[in-house]
Amino acid sequence: MRKKSSLHSSYWLIWLVSLLLFVNCKEPFEQPVSKGDDGQLFAIDTEQSELPYLVIDTRGAEIPYEPGVLATMKIYQRKKLVQEQKIDIEFRGKTSFRLSDKRGFNLETVDASGEGMDVSFFGMPEEEDWRLIGHVVNFKDKYIWDKSLIYNPLAYELSRKIGKYASRGKFVEVEVNGEYLGLYFFCEKLKRDSNRIDIKSLNATATNLTGGYILKIDKSDAGPEHDGKPLSYFMSNWNDDARYTSQNSFRSAFDIFGKPLSFPAFQPPYHPQQFLETYFNYEYPNAENITPAQKTFISNYILDFEKALLADDFGIEVRTYTQFIDVRSFVDYFIINELCRNVDAYRISTFLQKDRDGKLAMGPVWDFNIGFDEAKRIPDTDFVINYNDYVKNDPWMVPFWWDRLLADPQFKRAVKERWTALRKSELSTATLASTVDEMVALLQKNGAVKRNYAKWDQGIGVNYDQSIQSLKQFLIDRSSWMDGQIGGW
Template structure:
């Protein structure tokens, strides 16, 4: 094999073109793209302004949990702009099992392996971050969110109406020499003055009233599952529904607002699980929360639920409002319904309570089967009516929302807020602009074509059509909500 080396005048930017001759065959171009520090990229990003991440674990296998030490380099237009040691692991439950394009959690660490707060892309310093991919199943030939922007759009709309949602940045990702495509590099929703801004709570705190972060969600595998092989987690459906007194507490009422008479913490997927709502401990974490704190927050939720059930909505007085921040519930409802996130209310759902404060909904999270993605519920009905269309799902919508929408005072607050937002932050022009800006950024920088050169393996993705479908969806959905809410 001969290698013909051309003069410097043939070098374009940081891409080196080598012509390889094998025997007497014609030369084959092989572009080698490099960062300004000599790092060879798995793909040529040309002059893209989208950050390009190169992560290396030094040959170590990436686990599900706990993580493995790795090195991350961030390039922009092939210039190294940041380098950071991280602790890396896979993330997700259903998405992890179904998708060939895996997501990742990572923690920024110092030279000793301890967590350290770091800022990326101008976002506030923290140590916990997420790399969210898109579900791509090559065997069954399907992709969730072909637009690549569902999470970005949902979170941006939430921030536009003044509600915190995870800040993020589109990136292209390479891990251990393999190009993985477009990802959303974003904050983990957690207690922090720049994220979920509630008071700290530890074992020595005497005021038990907060702050707490709960999740209505699938359960997490406990520390007893640490260091198990990836094959375990790829088939680990039972742990999604393995609730225990250590990781959660259960509502005393079923999804129909009736008292539950059967015991909690039964085996995964038992016959009556669809009736239950569990609240998992997000902050303090399950391993840190005290028994007194568990008792306090469970009693507080129970007081709220009892008040919500017992209030007479034909009168002008309400007691459930003593326990919940009504405006946060209103905004959560509106963004969830506009984005048609069928995972909301019942999984991936955050509930917070600050010290001396009330229960508040949010932030919104996990939009990968939102918008026009799924047919689980009709396109022209409320996500909150999920239980009307799906029977005996292990995770159903809690009774809270049906009950709240029976309250004319709550409905009026929704109506007033929606109509105001439609004249401002959520008008038609603004909704279209959020989509167009993201699409333009990804497409003009070549990231869409590179992503689907990797992942559209016979699936047949029409990216422009997916964007057009999303824009039509937002127009139609918001107009439908105008009519429905207008009649309240």
């Protein structure tokens, strides 16, 4: 028995040695790596995601609100370095900056000396100003705006589908100084450019004052006098949101009811009558560059439009307000913002443009963070233009323009014709659903949703599939309700 046992043990020993030799002769098992092909370590493992992964490094410098700091941005796809660029980076946003733990960024592409330079990303036209837009997450109060992660890209895509320029972009994942920050939308800043807001340039020596201009109905921008202040200042800097001055803006001559304003402009922030005012911020030329003559021209142009809109008799065929505005742009702006129930539309984040020798046009659309199925300030079955009926004395209310336009049978007929045509094609129920599905499929198949919420859910309890179903059902219900309302005009 001992001899048999010894033989049996020998067989086992030979088998084990052979197995070890076989294993050692094979290629070693490759563990998942969390670094790029250039050796750059990643904060997470992106696996084989085709979504671009951005690694931003400020070399230890704290990112300010403004002005920015120099950094290096590397862009990887499937862990392969595809682009490297020097940038100037700063935080962006107002309410979202103060309330969110996941903040957005302004980026400017720069050369080796720190001067701005035009660069193309992801096949988009070259420019130097870009945005990284996230969704708002607040741990303390346990809320997230836009659980779907696609509100802004979706709205911009719908705008482009109907033939209007909107900020182009790309879904990306971002890490900054070694910390994974999740999914963002890398997109174009809205600005005058032949590939963005395509209007003529207007400099200080221009003799043709008719354009181009870009105005914003929005919260006020902190001026250069705030450059270099600490982040703590901007975290509590609510007053500057409402600090309008003759340098940065001009005021409508009429209140939100279309009545002449009788009290002085540019009063202290949040004064008791501010809700009655509408201010127009100088976006292009900006507050530092616009000349007194240009200010006078564009403010008088708005005044003439408003007077005509108020004076026209809608009981007859003749209109004079249409001499001042591109009616189609107003129609399209109304349709996209109402379909997406953008509660910020008309009153903040609202762009207007006037090209040289052209009429005032609305757009591009911008900022849908508080929209769609989460825009609870406005019922599913009412128009956003009626915001003033639901929110009283907000410092930023909807101007009288929209009530007045919707009192005009000719404007309503233009909306009805356009909406009816779009519902058969670019804004059909099937197209709305497929647009959502395509974006969601891209994010899910590449694992971006899972990675993002592993970072940001933090006990909030996001059910992503449910959020997408809610968004799609909202679009079905909202478009159907608009069919009934607009169809009855």
